[in-house]
Amino acid sequence: MLIELSEVSKIYNQGHPNEVRALTDIDLRVEQGSMVCLKGPSGSGKSTLLAIIGCIFPPTSGRAAIAEKQMTRLPDRFLTLHRRETIGFIFQRFNILPELTVLDNITLPLLPLGVSPKERKLRAHALLERFGITHRAQFPAGQISGGELQRVAIARALINNQPILLADEPTAHLDTVLSREFMVIMQQLKEAGKTIVIASHDPLVFEHPAIDRIVTIKDGRIHVP
Amino acid sequence: MAQYNIEKQLNILDYALSSLWRRRMKSLSVLLVFAAVIFLLASFQMVTQALSDKAKQVLAYTPEITLQKMSAGRQETFPLTYKDQLDGIFGIRRVVPRIWGYYFDEVRLANYTVMGMDTAEMPEGDRLDSALASGKMPSHEESGRVVIGHSIKKGLDLGGRSTFSLFRPDLSLKPFEISGEFSQNTDILTNDLMVMTLDDARDLFAIPAGQVTDLCVYVANPKEIDTIARKISDALPAVRVLTRPQIQKTYQVVFGWRSGFGSICLLAALAAFVILAWDKASGLSPEERREIAILKVLGWETSDLLAVRFWESVIVSGLACILGMTAAYIHVVYFSASLFRPVLMGWSVLRPELHLLPSMAAGDILLILAFTVIPYLAATVIPAWRSATVPADSALGG
Ligand SMILES: Nc1ncnc2c1ncn2[C@@H]1O[C@H](COP(=O)(O)OP(=O)(O)OP(=O)(O)O)[C@@H](O)[C@H]1O
Ligand SMILES: [Mg+2]
Numbered sequence: 001m002l003i004e005l006s007e008v009s010k011i012y013n014q015g016h017p018n019e020v021r022a023l024t025d026i027d028l029r030v031e032q033g034s035m036v037c038l039k040g041p042s043g044s045g046k047s048t049l050l051a052i053i054g055c056i057f058p059p060t061s062g063r064a065a066i067a068e069k070q071m072t073r074l075p076d077r078f079l080t081l082h083r084r085e086t087i088g089f090i091f092q093r094f095n096i097l098p099e100l101t102v103l104d105n106i107t108l109p110l111l112p113l114g115v116s117p118k119e120r121k122l123r124a125h126a127l128l129e130r131f132g133i134t135h136r137a138q139f140p141a142g143q144i145s146g147g148e149l150q151r152v153a154i155a156r157a158l159i160n161n162q163p164i165l166l167a168d169e170p171t172a173h174l175d176t177v178l179s180r181e182f183m184v185i186m187q188q189l190k191e192a193g194k195t196i197v198i199a200s201h202d203p204l205v206f207e208h209p210a211i212d213r214i215v216t217i218k219d220g221r222i223h224v225p
Numbered sequence: 226m227a228q229y230n231i232e233k234q235l236n237i238l239d240y241a242l243s244s245l246w247r248r249r250m251k252s253l254s255v256l257l258v259f260a261a262v263i264f265l266l267a268s269f270q271m272v273t274q275a276l277s278d279k280a281k282q283v284l285a286y287t288p289e290i291t292l293q294k295m296s297a298g299r300q301e302t303f304p305l306t307y308k309d310q311l312d313g314i315f316g317i318r319r320v321v322p323r324i325w326g327y328y329f330d331e332v333r334l335a336n337y338t339v340m341g342m343d344t345a346e347m348p349e350g351d352r353l354d355s356a357l358a359s360g361k362m363p364s365h366e367e368s369g370r371v372v373i374g375h376s377i378k379k380g381l382d383l384g385g386r387s388t389f390s391l392f393r394p395d396l397s398l399k400p401f402e403i404s405g406e407f408s409q410n411t412d413i414l415t416n417d418l419m420v421m422t423l424d425d426a427r428d429l430f431a432i433p434a435g436q437v438t439d440l441c442v443y444v445a446n447p448k449e450i451d452t453i454a455r456k457i458s459d460a461l462p463a464v465r466v467l468t469r470p471q472i473q474k475t476y477q478v479v480f481g482w483r484s485g486f487g488s489i490c491l492l493a494a495l496a497a498f499v500i501l502a503w504d505k506a507s508g509l510s511p512e513e514r515r516e517i518a519i520l521k522v523l524g525w526e527t528s529d530l531l532a533v534r535f536w537e538s539v540i541v542s543g544l545a546c547i548l549g550m551t552a553a554y555i556h557v558v559y560f561s562a563s564l565f566r567p568v569l570m571g572w573s574v575l576r577p578e579l580h581l582l583p584s585m586a587a588g589d590i591l592l593i594l595a596f597t598v599i600p601y602l603a604a605t606v607i608p609a610w611r612s613a614t615v616p617a618d619s620a621l622g623g
Contacts, residue, residue, distance in 0.1 A: 051618045056522065077526060084524025095519045095620055099247045109523040111240055114233035156523070 001065075002164060002195045003030040003053055008062035010048050010220075022048040023220045026062070030197060032163070035190045037206040038199040040217035046199035047168055049217065053197060054166050055083040067163060084109055088157030090167040094149050096156075098142025102133065105141045106156045113160065127155040131185075147178050154185055165189060167198040171205055179204045186210065237529060241536035256541050256548070259601065262496045263549025264556070266593050268564065269489055271557045274589065280476040282414035284469060286353065288321070288441035289450050291467040292457065302436040303464070310460045311442070316453050318445045321346045322437040324426040328391060328419070335380045337419045341426020348443050353407075356415055360405025363422050370404035370422070374415040378406060394431045401425075493596055514615050521617035530612045538605040542598040550590075 010023040022045045030036050038046045052059050055066055058079065064071040067086045071079065096105050106127065107120040115123075128134045131151040136144050141152060150170075157165055167186075171179040179202065187210035190196055198205055206214050216223040245252045294303035308320050324341035344353055344362045353372075354362060363370035373381075381389050383403075390398040407415035427434065444453050454466045509517070517530060556564065 047618070054522075056617045080521075080524055080526050083522075089522050089620075091519075091522075091620060095515070095522075097516060097519065100243070104243070108520065111236040112233060112525050112529045114229040114231075114236065116232055117236075117239070160524075 001029050002032045002067055003028065003197070004063075004065040005029070005052070005059075006063050008049075008052060008059040008064055010045075010052060010057075011060045012048075014060060021220060023052075023059070026220075026222055028215065028222070030195060032195050033190065033193050034212040035186065035196040035198070035210055037211045037214045038197065038217060039201055039206050039214050040223070041201070044217045045220040046217055048220075050166050050168050050197065050199050053164075054087045054089060055079045084113065084160060084162075086162055086164055088160070088162040088165045090153050090157050090165065090170050092169040092172050094153035096141045096149060096152060098140065100141055101138050102128070102141050102144065102148075102152050103137045105152055106159055108156065109160050123159055124155070127158060131155055146174065147181065150174065150178060150182055151185070154182075154189075158189075163193075163195060165194050165196045167196070167200075169200055169202075170198065171200060171202045176204065183208045183210065233529075234532065237532045238536045241533045241540065244533065245537055245540060252537075252541060256545050258496075259542060259545035259597070260548040260552070262493045263546055263593065263597055264552045266489060266493050266597070267550050267553035268556050270589050270593065271553060275557075277476075279414065280473075282411060284473055284476070286414065287469050287472055289444045289447060289469050290442035290454050290457065291472075292440040292442065292461070293438065293465045293467065294463065295465045300438060302432050302438055305435050305437055307461055307464065308440060311440075311457060314453060314456045314460065316445050316449045317442055319346065319348055319443045321441045321443070322423060323439040323441050324423060324430065324432060325438050326426070326430050328429065330380075330391065333380050335377070336417060337377055338417050339419045339421070339426055339429065341421050341423045341429075342441075343423055344420065347441075353415075353420065356407050356411040358406050358408035360403070362420060363404050363425075365422060367404065368422055368425055369400060369402055371401045371425075372405040372407065372420045373403060374407045374418045375409050376416045377419060378403075391429060393429060399425075399429055493593075509611055509615070514619070517612045517615045518617055518620035521615070522620045527610075527613045531606060531610070534612075535602070535606050538602050542601050546594065546598065 005026050005028040008023060008026040008028075009021070012018075012020040012022055026049060028049075038049060040046055051057055052064055052071070053066060055071055056079070058064065058071045058074060062072070066082070069082055069086075071082075074082070097108075100108075103121070103124050106124045107115075110120050110123070125134065125137070128137055131154065133144075133148050133151055133155075136148055136152075141149065144152070153170075165186075171182055174182065183205060186196055186198070187208070190210055198211075200206060205211070216225070292307070294301045302324075305322055308322065311317060311320055321342060324339070326339050328337045328339050329335075330337060343365045345364055347353075352362075357372065360372060362372055383389060387403045388400060389403075390400045393399055401421070407418065421429070423437070426432070427436070432438075442453070442457070444450055450468050450470065454468050457464070458466050520530060521527075
């Protein structure tokens with residue numbers, strides 16, 4: 001099991017007046033090579049759950065094992081180290097730094113890993129080629145089209161060959177054509193062995209045939225209909 | 226592991242450079258302000274250092290007690306016979322008459338310091354012979370012979386000749402022959418110095434026979450300088466008695482340079498902080514927060530983000546140092562520290578013209594760095610801890 005959560009709860013600002021209970025008793029198991037969609041209304045806790053799976057912060061209580069490692073009570077630093085080996089993120093709006101070139105954006109995760117410029121270029125070009133955007137390598141990321149941007153974001157999530165891909169509302173700002181294209185790429189990645197979790201309430205995503213399972217979340221709990 | 230760390234720091238340095246480049250207008254303005262601060266500090270330090278070096282050398286060749294005659298606040302010549310009044314004073318080793326004056330060469334537009342003195346009369350340790358690069362000091366009988374400093378030699382542009390002439394006040398020409406040249410090692414003192422016999426100096430300035438401008442008194446025991454000076458004052462009430470410690474004090478008062486430098490250092494430190502305050506007080510901009518959050522999610526540690534800031538600051542302050550120091554050197558050497566003219570006016574009381582030969586000790590450079598770069602580094606890197614407060618999950622959609 002690549003992702004294994006049991007009785008996971010998350011309380012933001014615990015003990016403060018602005019305390020928010022975002023997740024309660026989440027049990028979730030995702031095996032390697034499957035694609036899961038987290039579905040639910042706004043504020044239900046999808047992003048919070050992705051953050052826990054993505055080792056951004058540990059759960060307040062419960063146990064979370066990501067790629068065979070227990071996250072609970074792991075110091076921040078080790079979460080980061082584990083995250084960059086294991087998790088690739090694709091964000092809503094893609095979170096690209098617009099003044100950097102496409103190439104520099106894609107290789108950002110490799111800088112703190114001490115990967116040499118030569119090796120970085122090599123890896124980035126392999127991905128650029130795979131997604132057909134080699135000709136954009138030296139363009140500032142702010143100057144390329146939405147479809148190209150989406151592929152840059154995916155390339156960045158794959159640059160360190162991480163086994164898990166997490167996407168938070170990836171199609172929220174895309175038109176139908178690009179949303180479909182996104183799911184085609186996800187399907188290919190799944191077939192290549194990646195484990196994928198997508199938070200989305202876009203039917204183009206959760207109705208896609210490549211989705212193995214839809215997990216519905218309501219008020220921070222998994223909703224079983 | 227070492228290889229990994231070096232590679233990683235190089236990557237982060239690379240990123241710091243590119244992020245400075247992305248904010249080039251802001252980076253450039255910080256760089257320029259910073260360079261200006263260092264420029265002022267370094268110029269000031271070079272000038273004061275040059276002046277104090279000069280003062281030190283001048284003092285080294287200053288007799289323990291100098292007698293001068295003042296009238297209406299100006300120096301006058303006085304008869305050599307004053308010397309006789311000193312005969313009875315115990316502890317005086319030797320009294321040597323001297324004529325000290327400044328000659329303006331209207332042809333070459335240069336100022337020379339002229340010293341007429343029988344240098345053989347000076348006590349052993351005080352003789353100028355050690356400052357000679359070639360030739361010898363003119364002896365008492367060698368009329369018409371001079372020893373000149375390095376820049377005078379250059380200014381005279383004699384070609385192969387060793388003779389030149391200067392004008393007496395009545396515009397008649399007085400010929401000289403060069404009998405020696407001062408070493409460049411003592412340039413600070415001897416650069417514009419011209420040493421001739423007492424009689425020649427008298428002739429050049431048209432001072433009546435038997436008159437001098439100074440009497441140099443050498444004492445047997447330096448501890449008795451003050452006592453002897455008091456006795457001289459009693460014997461010759463109309464004469465101004467200058468002791469070496471007094472002259473030393475005058476120099477110090479004229480520059481007040483130590484304290485001046487101290488306060489300028491503090492000001493500079495303050496300025497450096499102001500630059501930062503302006504740079505940082507705004508806190509993290511939304512773009513900065515966004516960038517930090519993205520980098521964190523992508524696996525950058527807080528220490529990596531701090532390292533980016535650190536390298537940025539090192540680059541900016543390093544460039545500012547090089548720029549500021551170079552500009553200061555050019556300012557002092559090629560523009561004679563023209564920005565400091567008003568501040569340095571006091572110097573002309575002691576010498577008519579300022580030849581600045583800047584010198585800068587490694588210690589001074591370190592001091593300037595300590596007062597500018599270190600506060601700047603501290604003040605840029607410390608607030609960068611704020612990046613630790615940016616949660617990585619703010620990069621997620623929501
Ligand atoms: N950093 C935070 N501090 C405090 N409360 C938070 C924080 N992040 C999220 N929350 C709260 O936790 C709950 C779950 O938020 P979350 O962002 O996980 O929901 P979501 O399902 O992703 O919603 P959306 O569809 O709007 O993205 C919400 O009530 C939200 O207000
Ligand atoms: Mg969300």
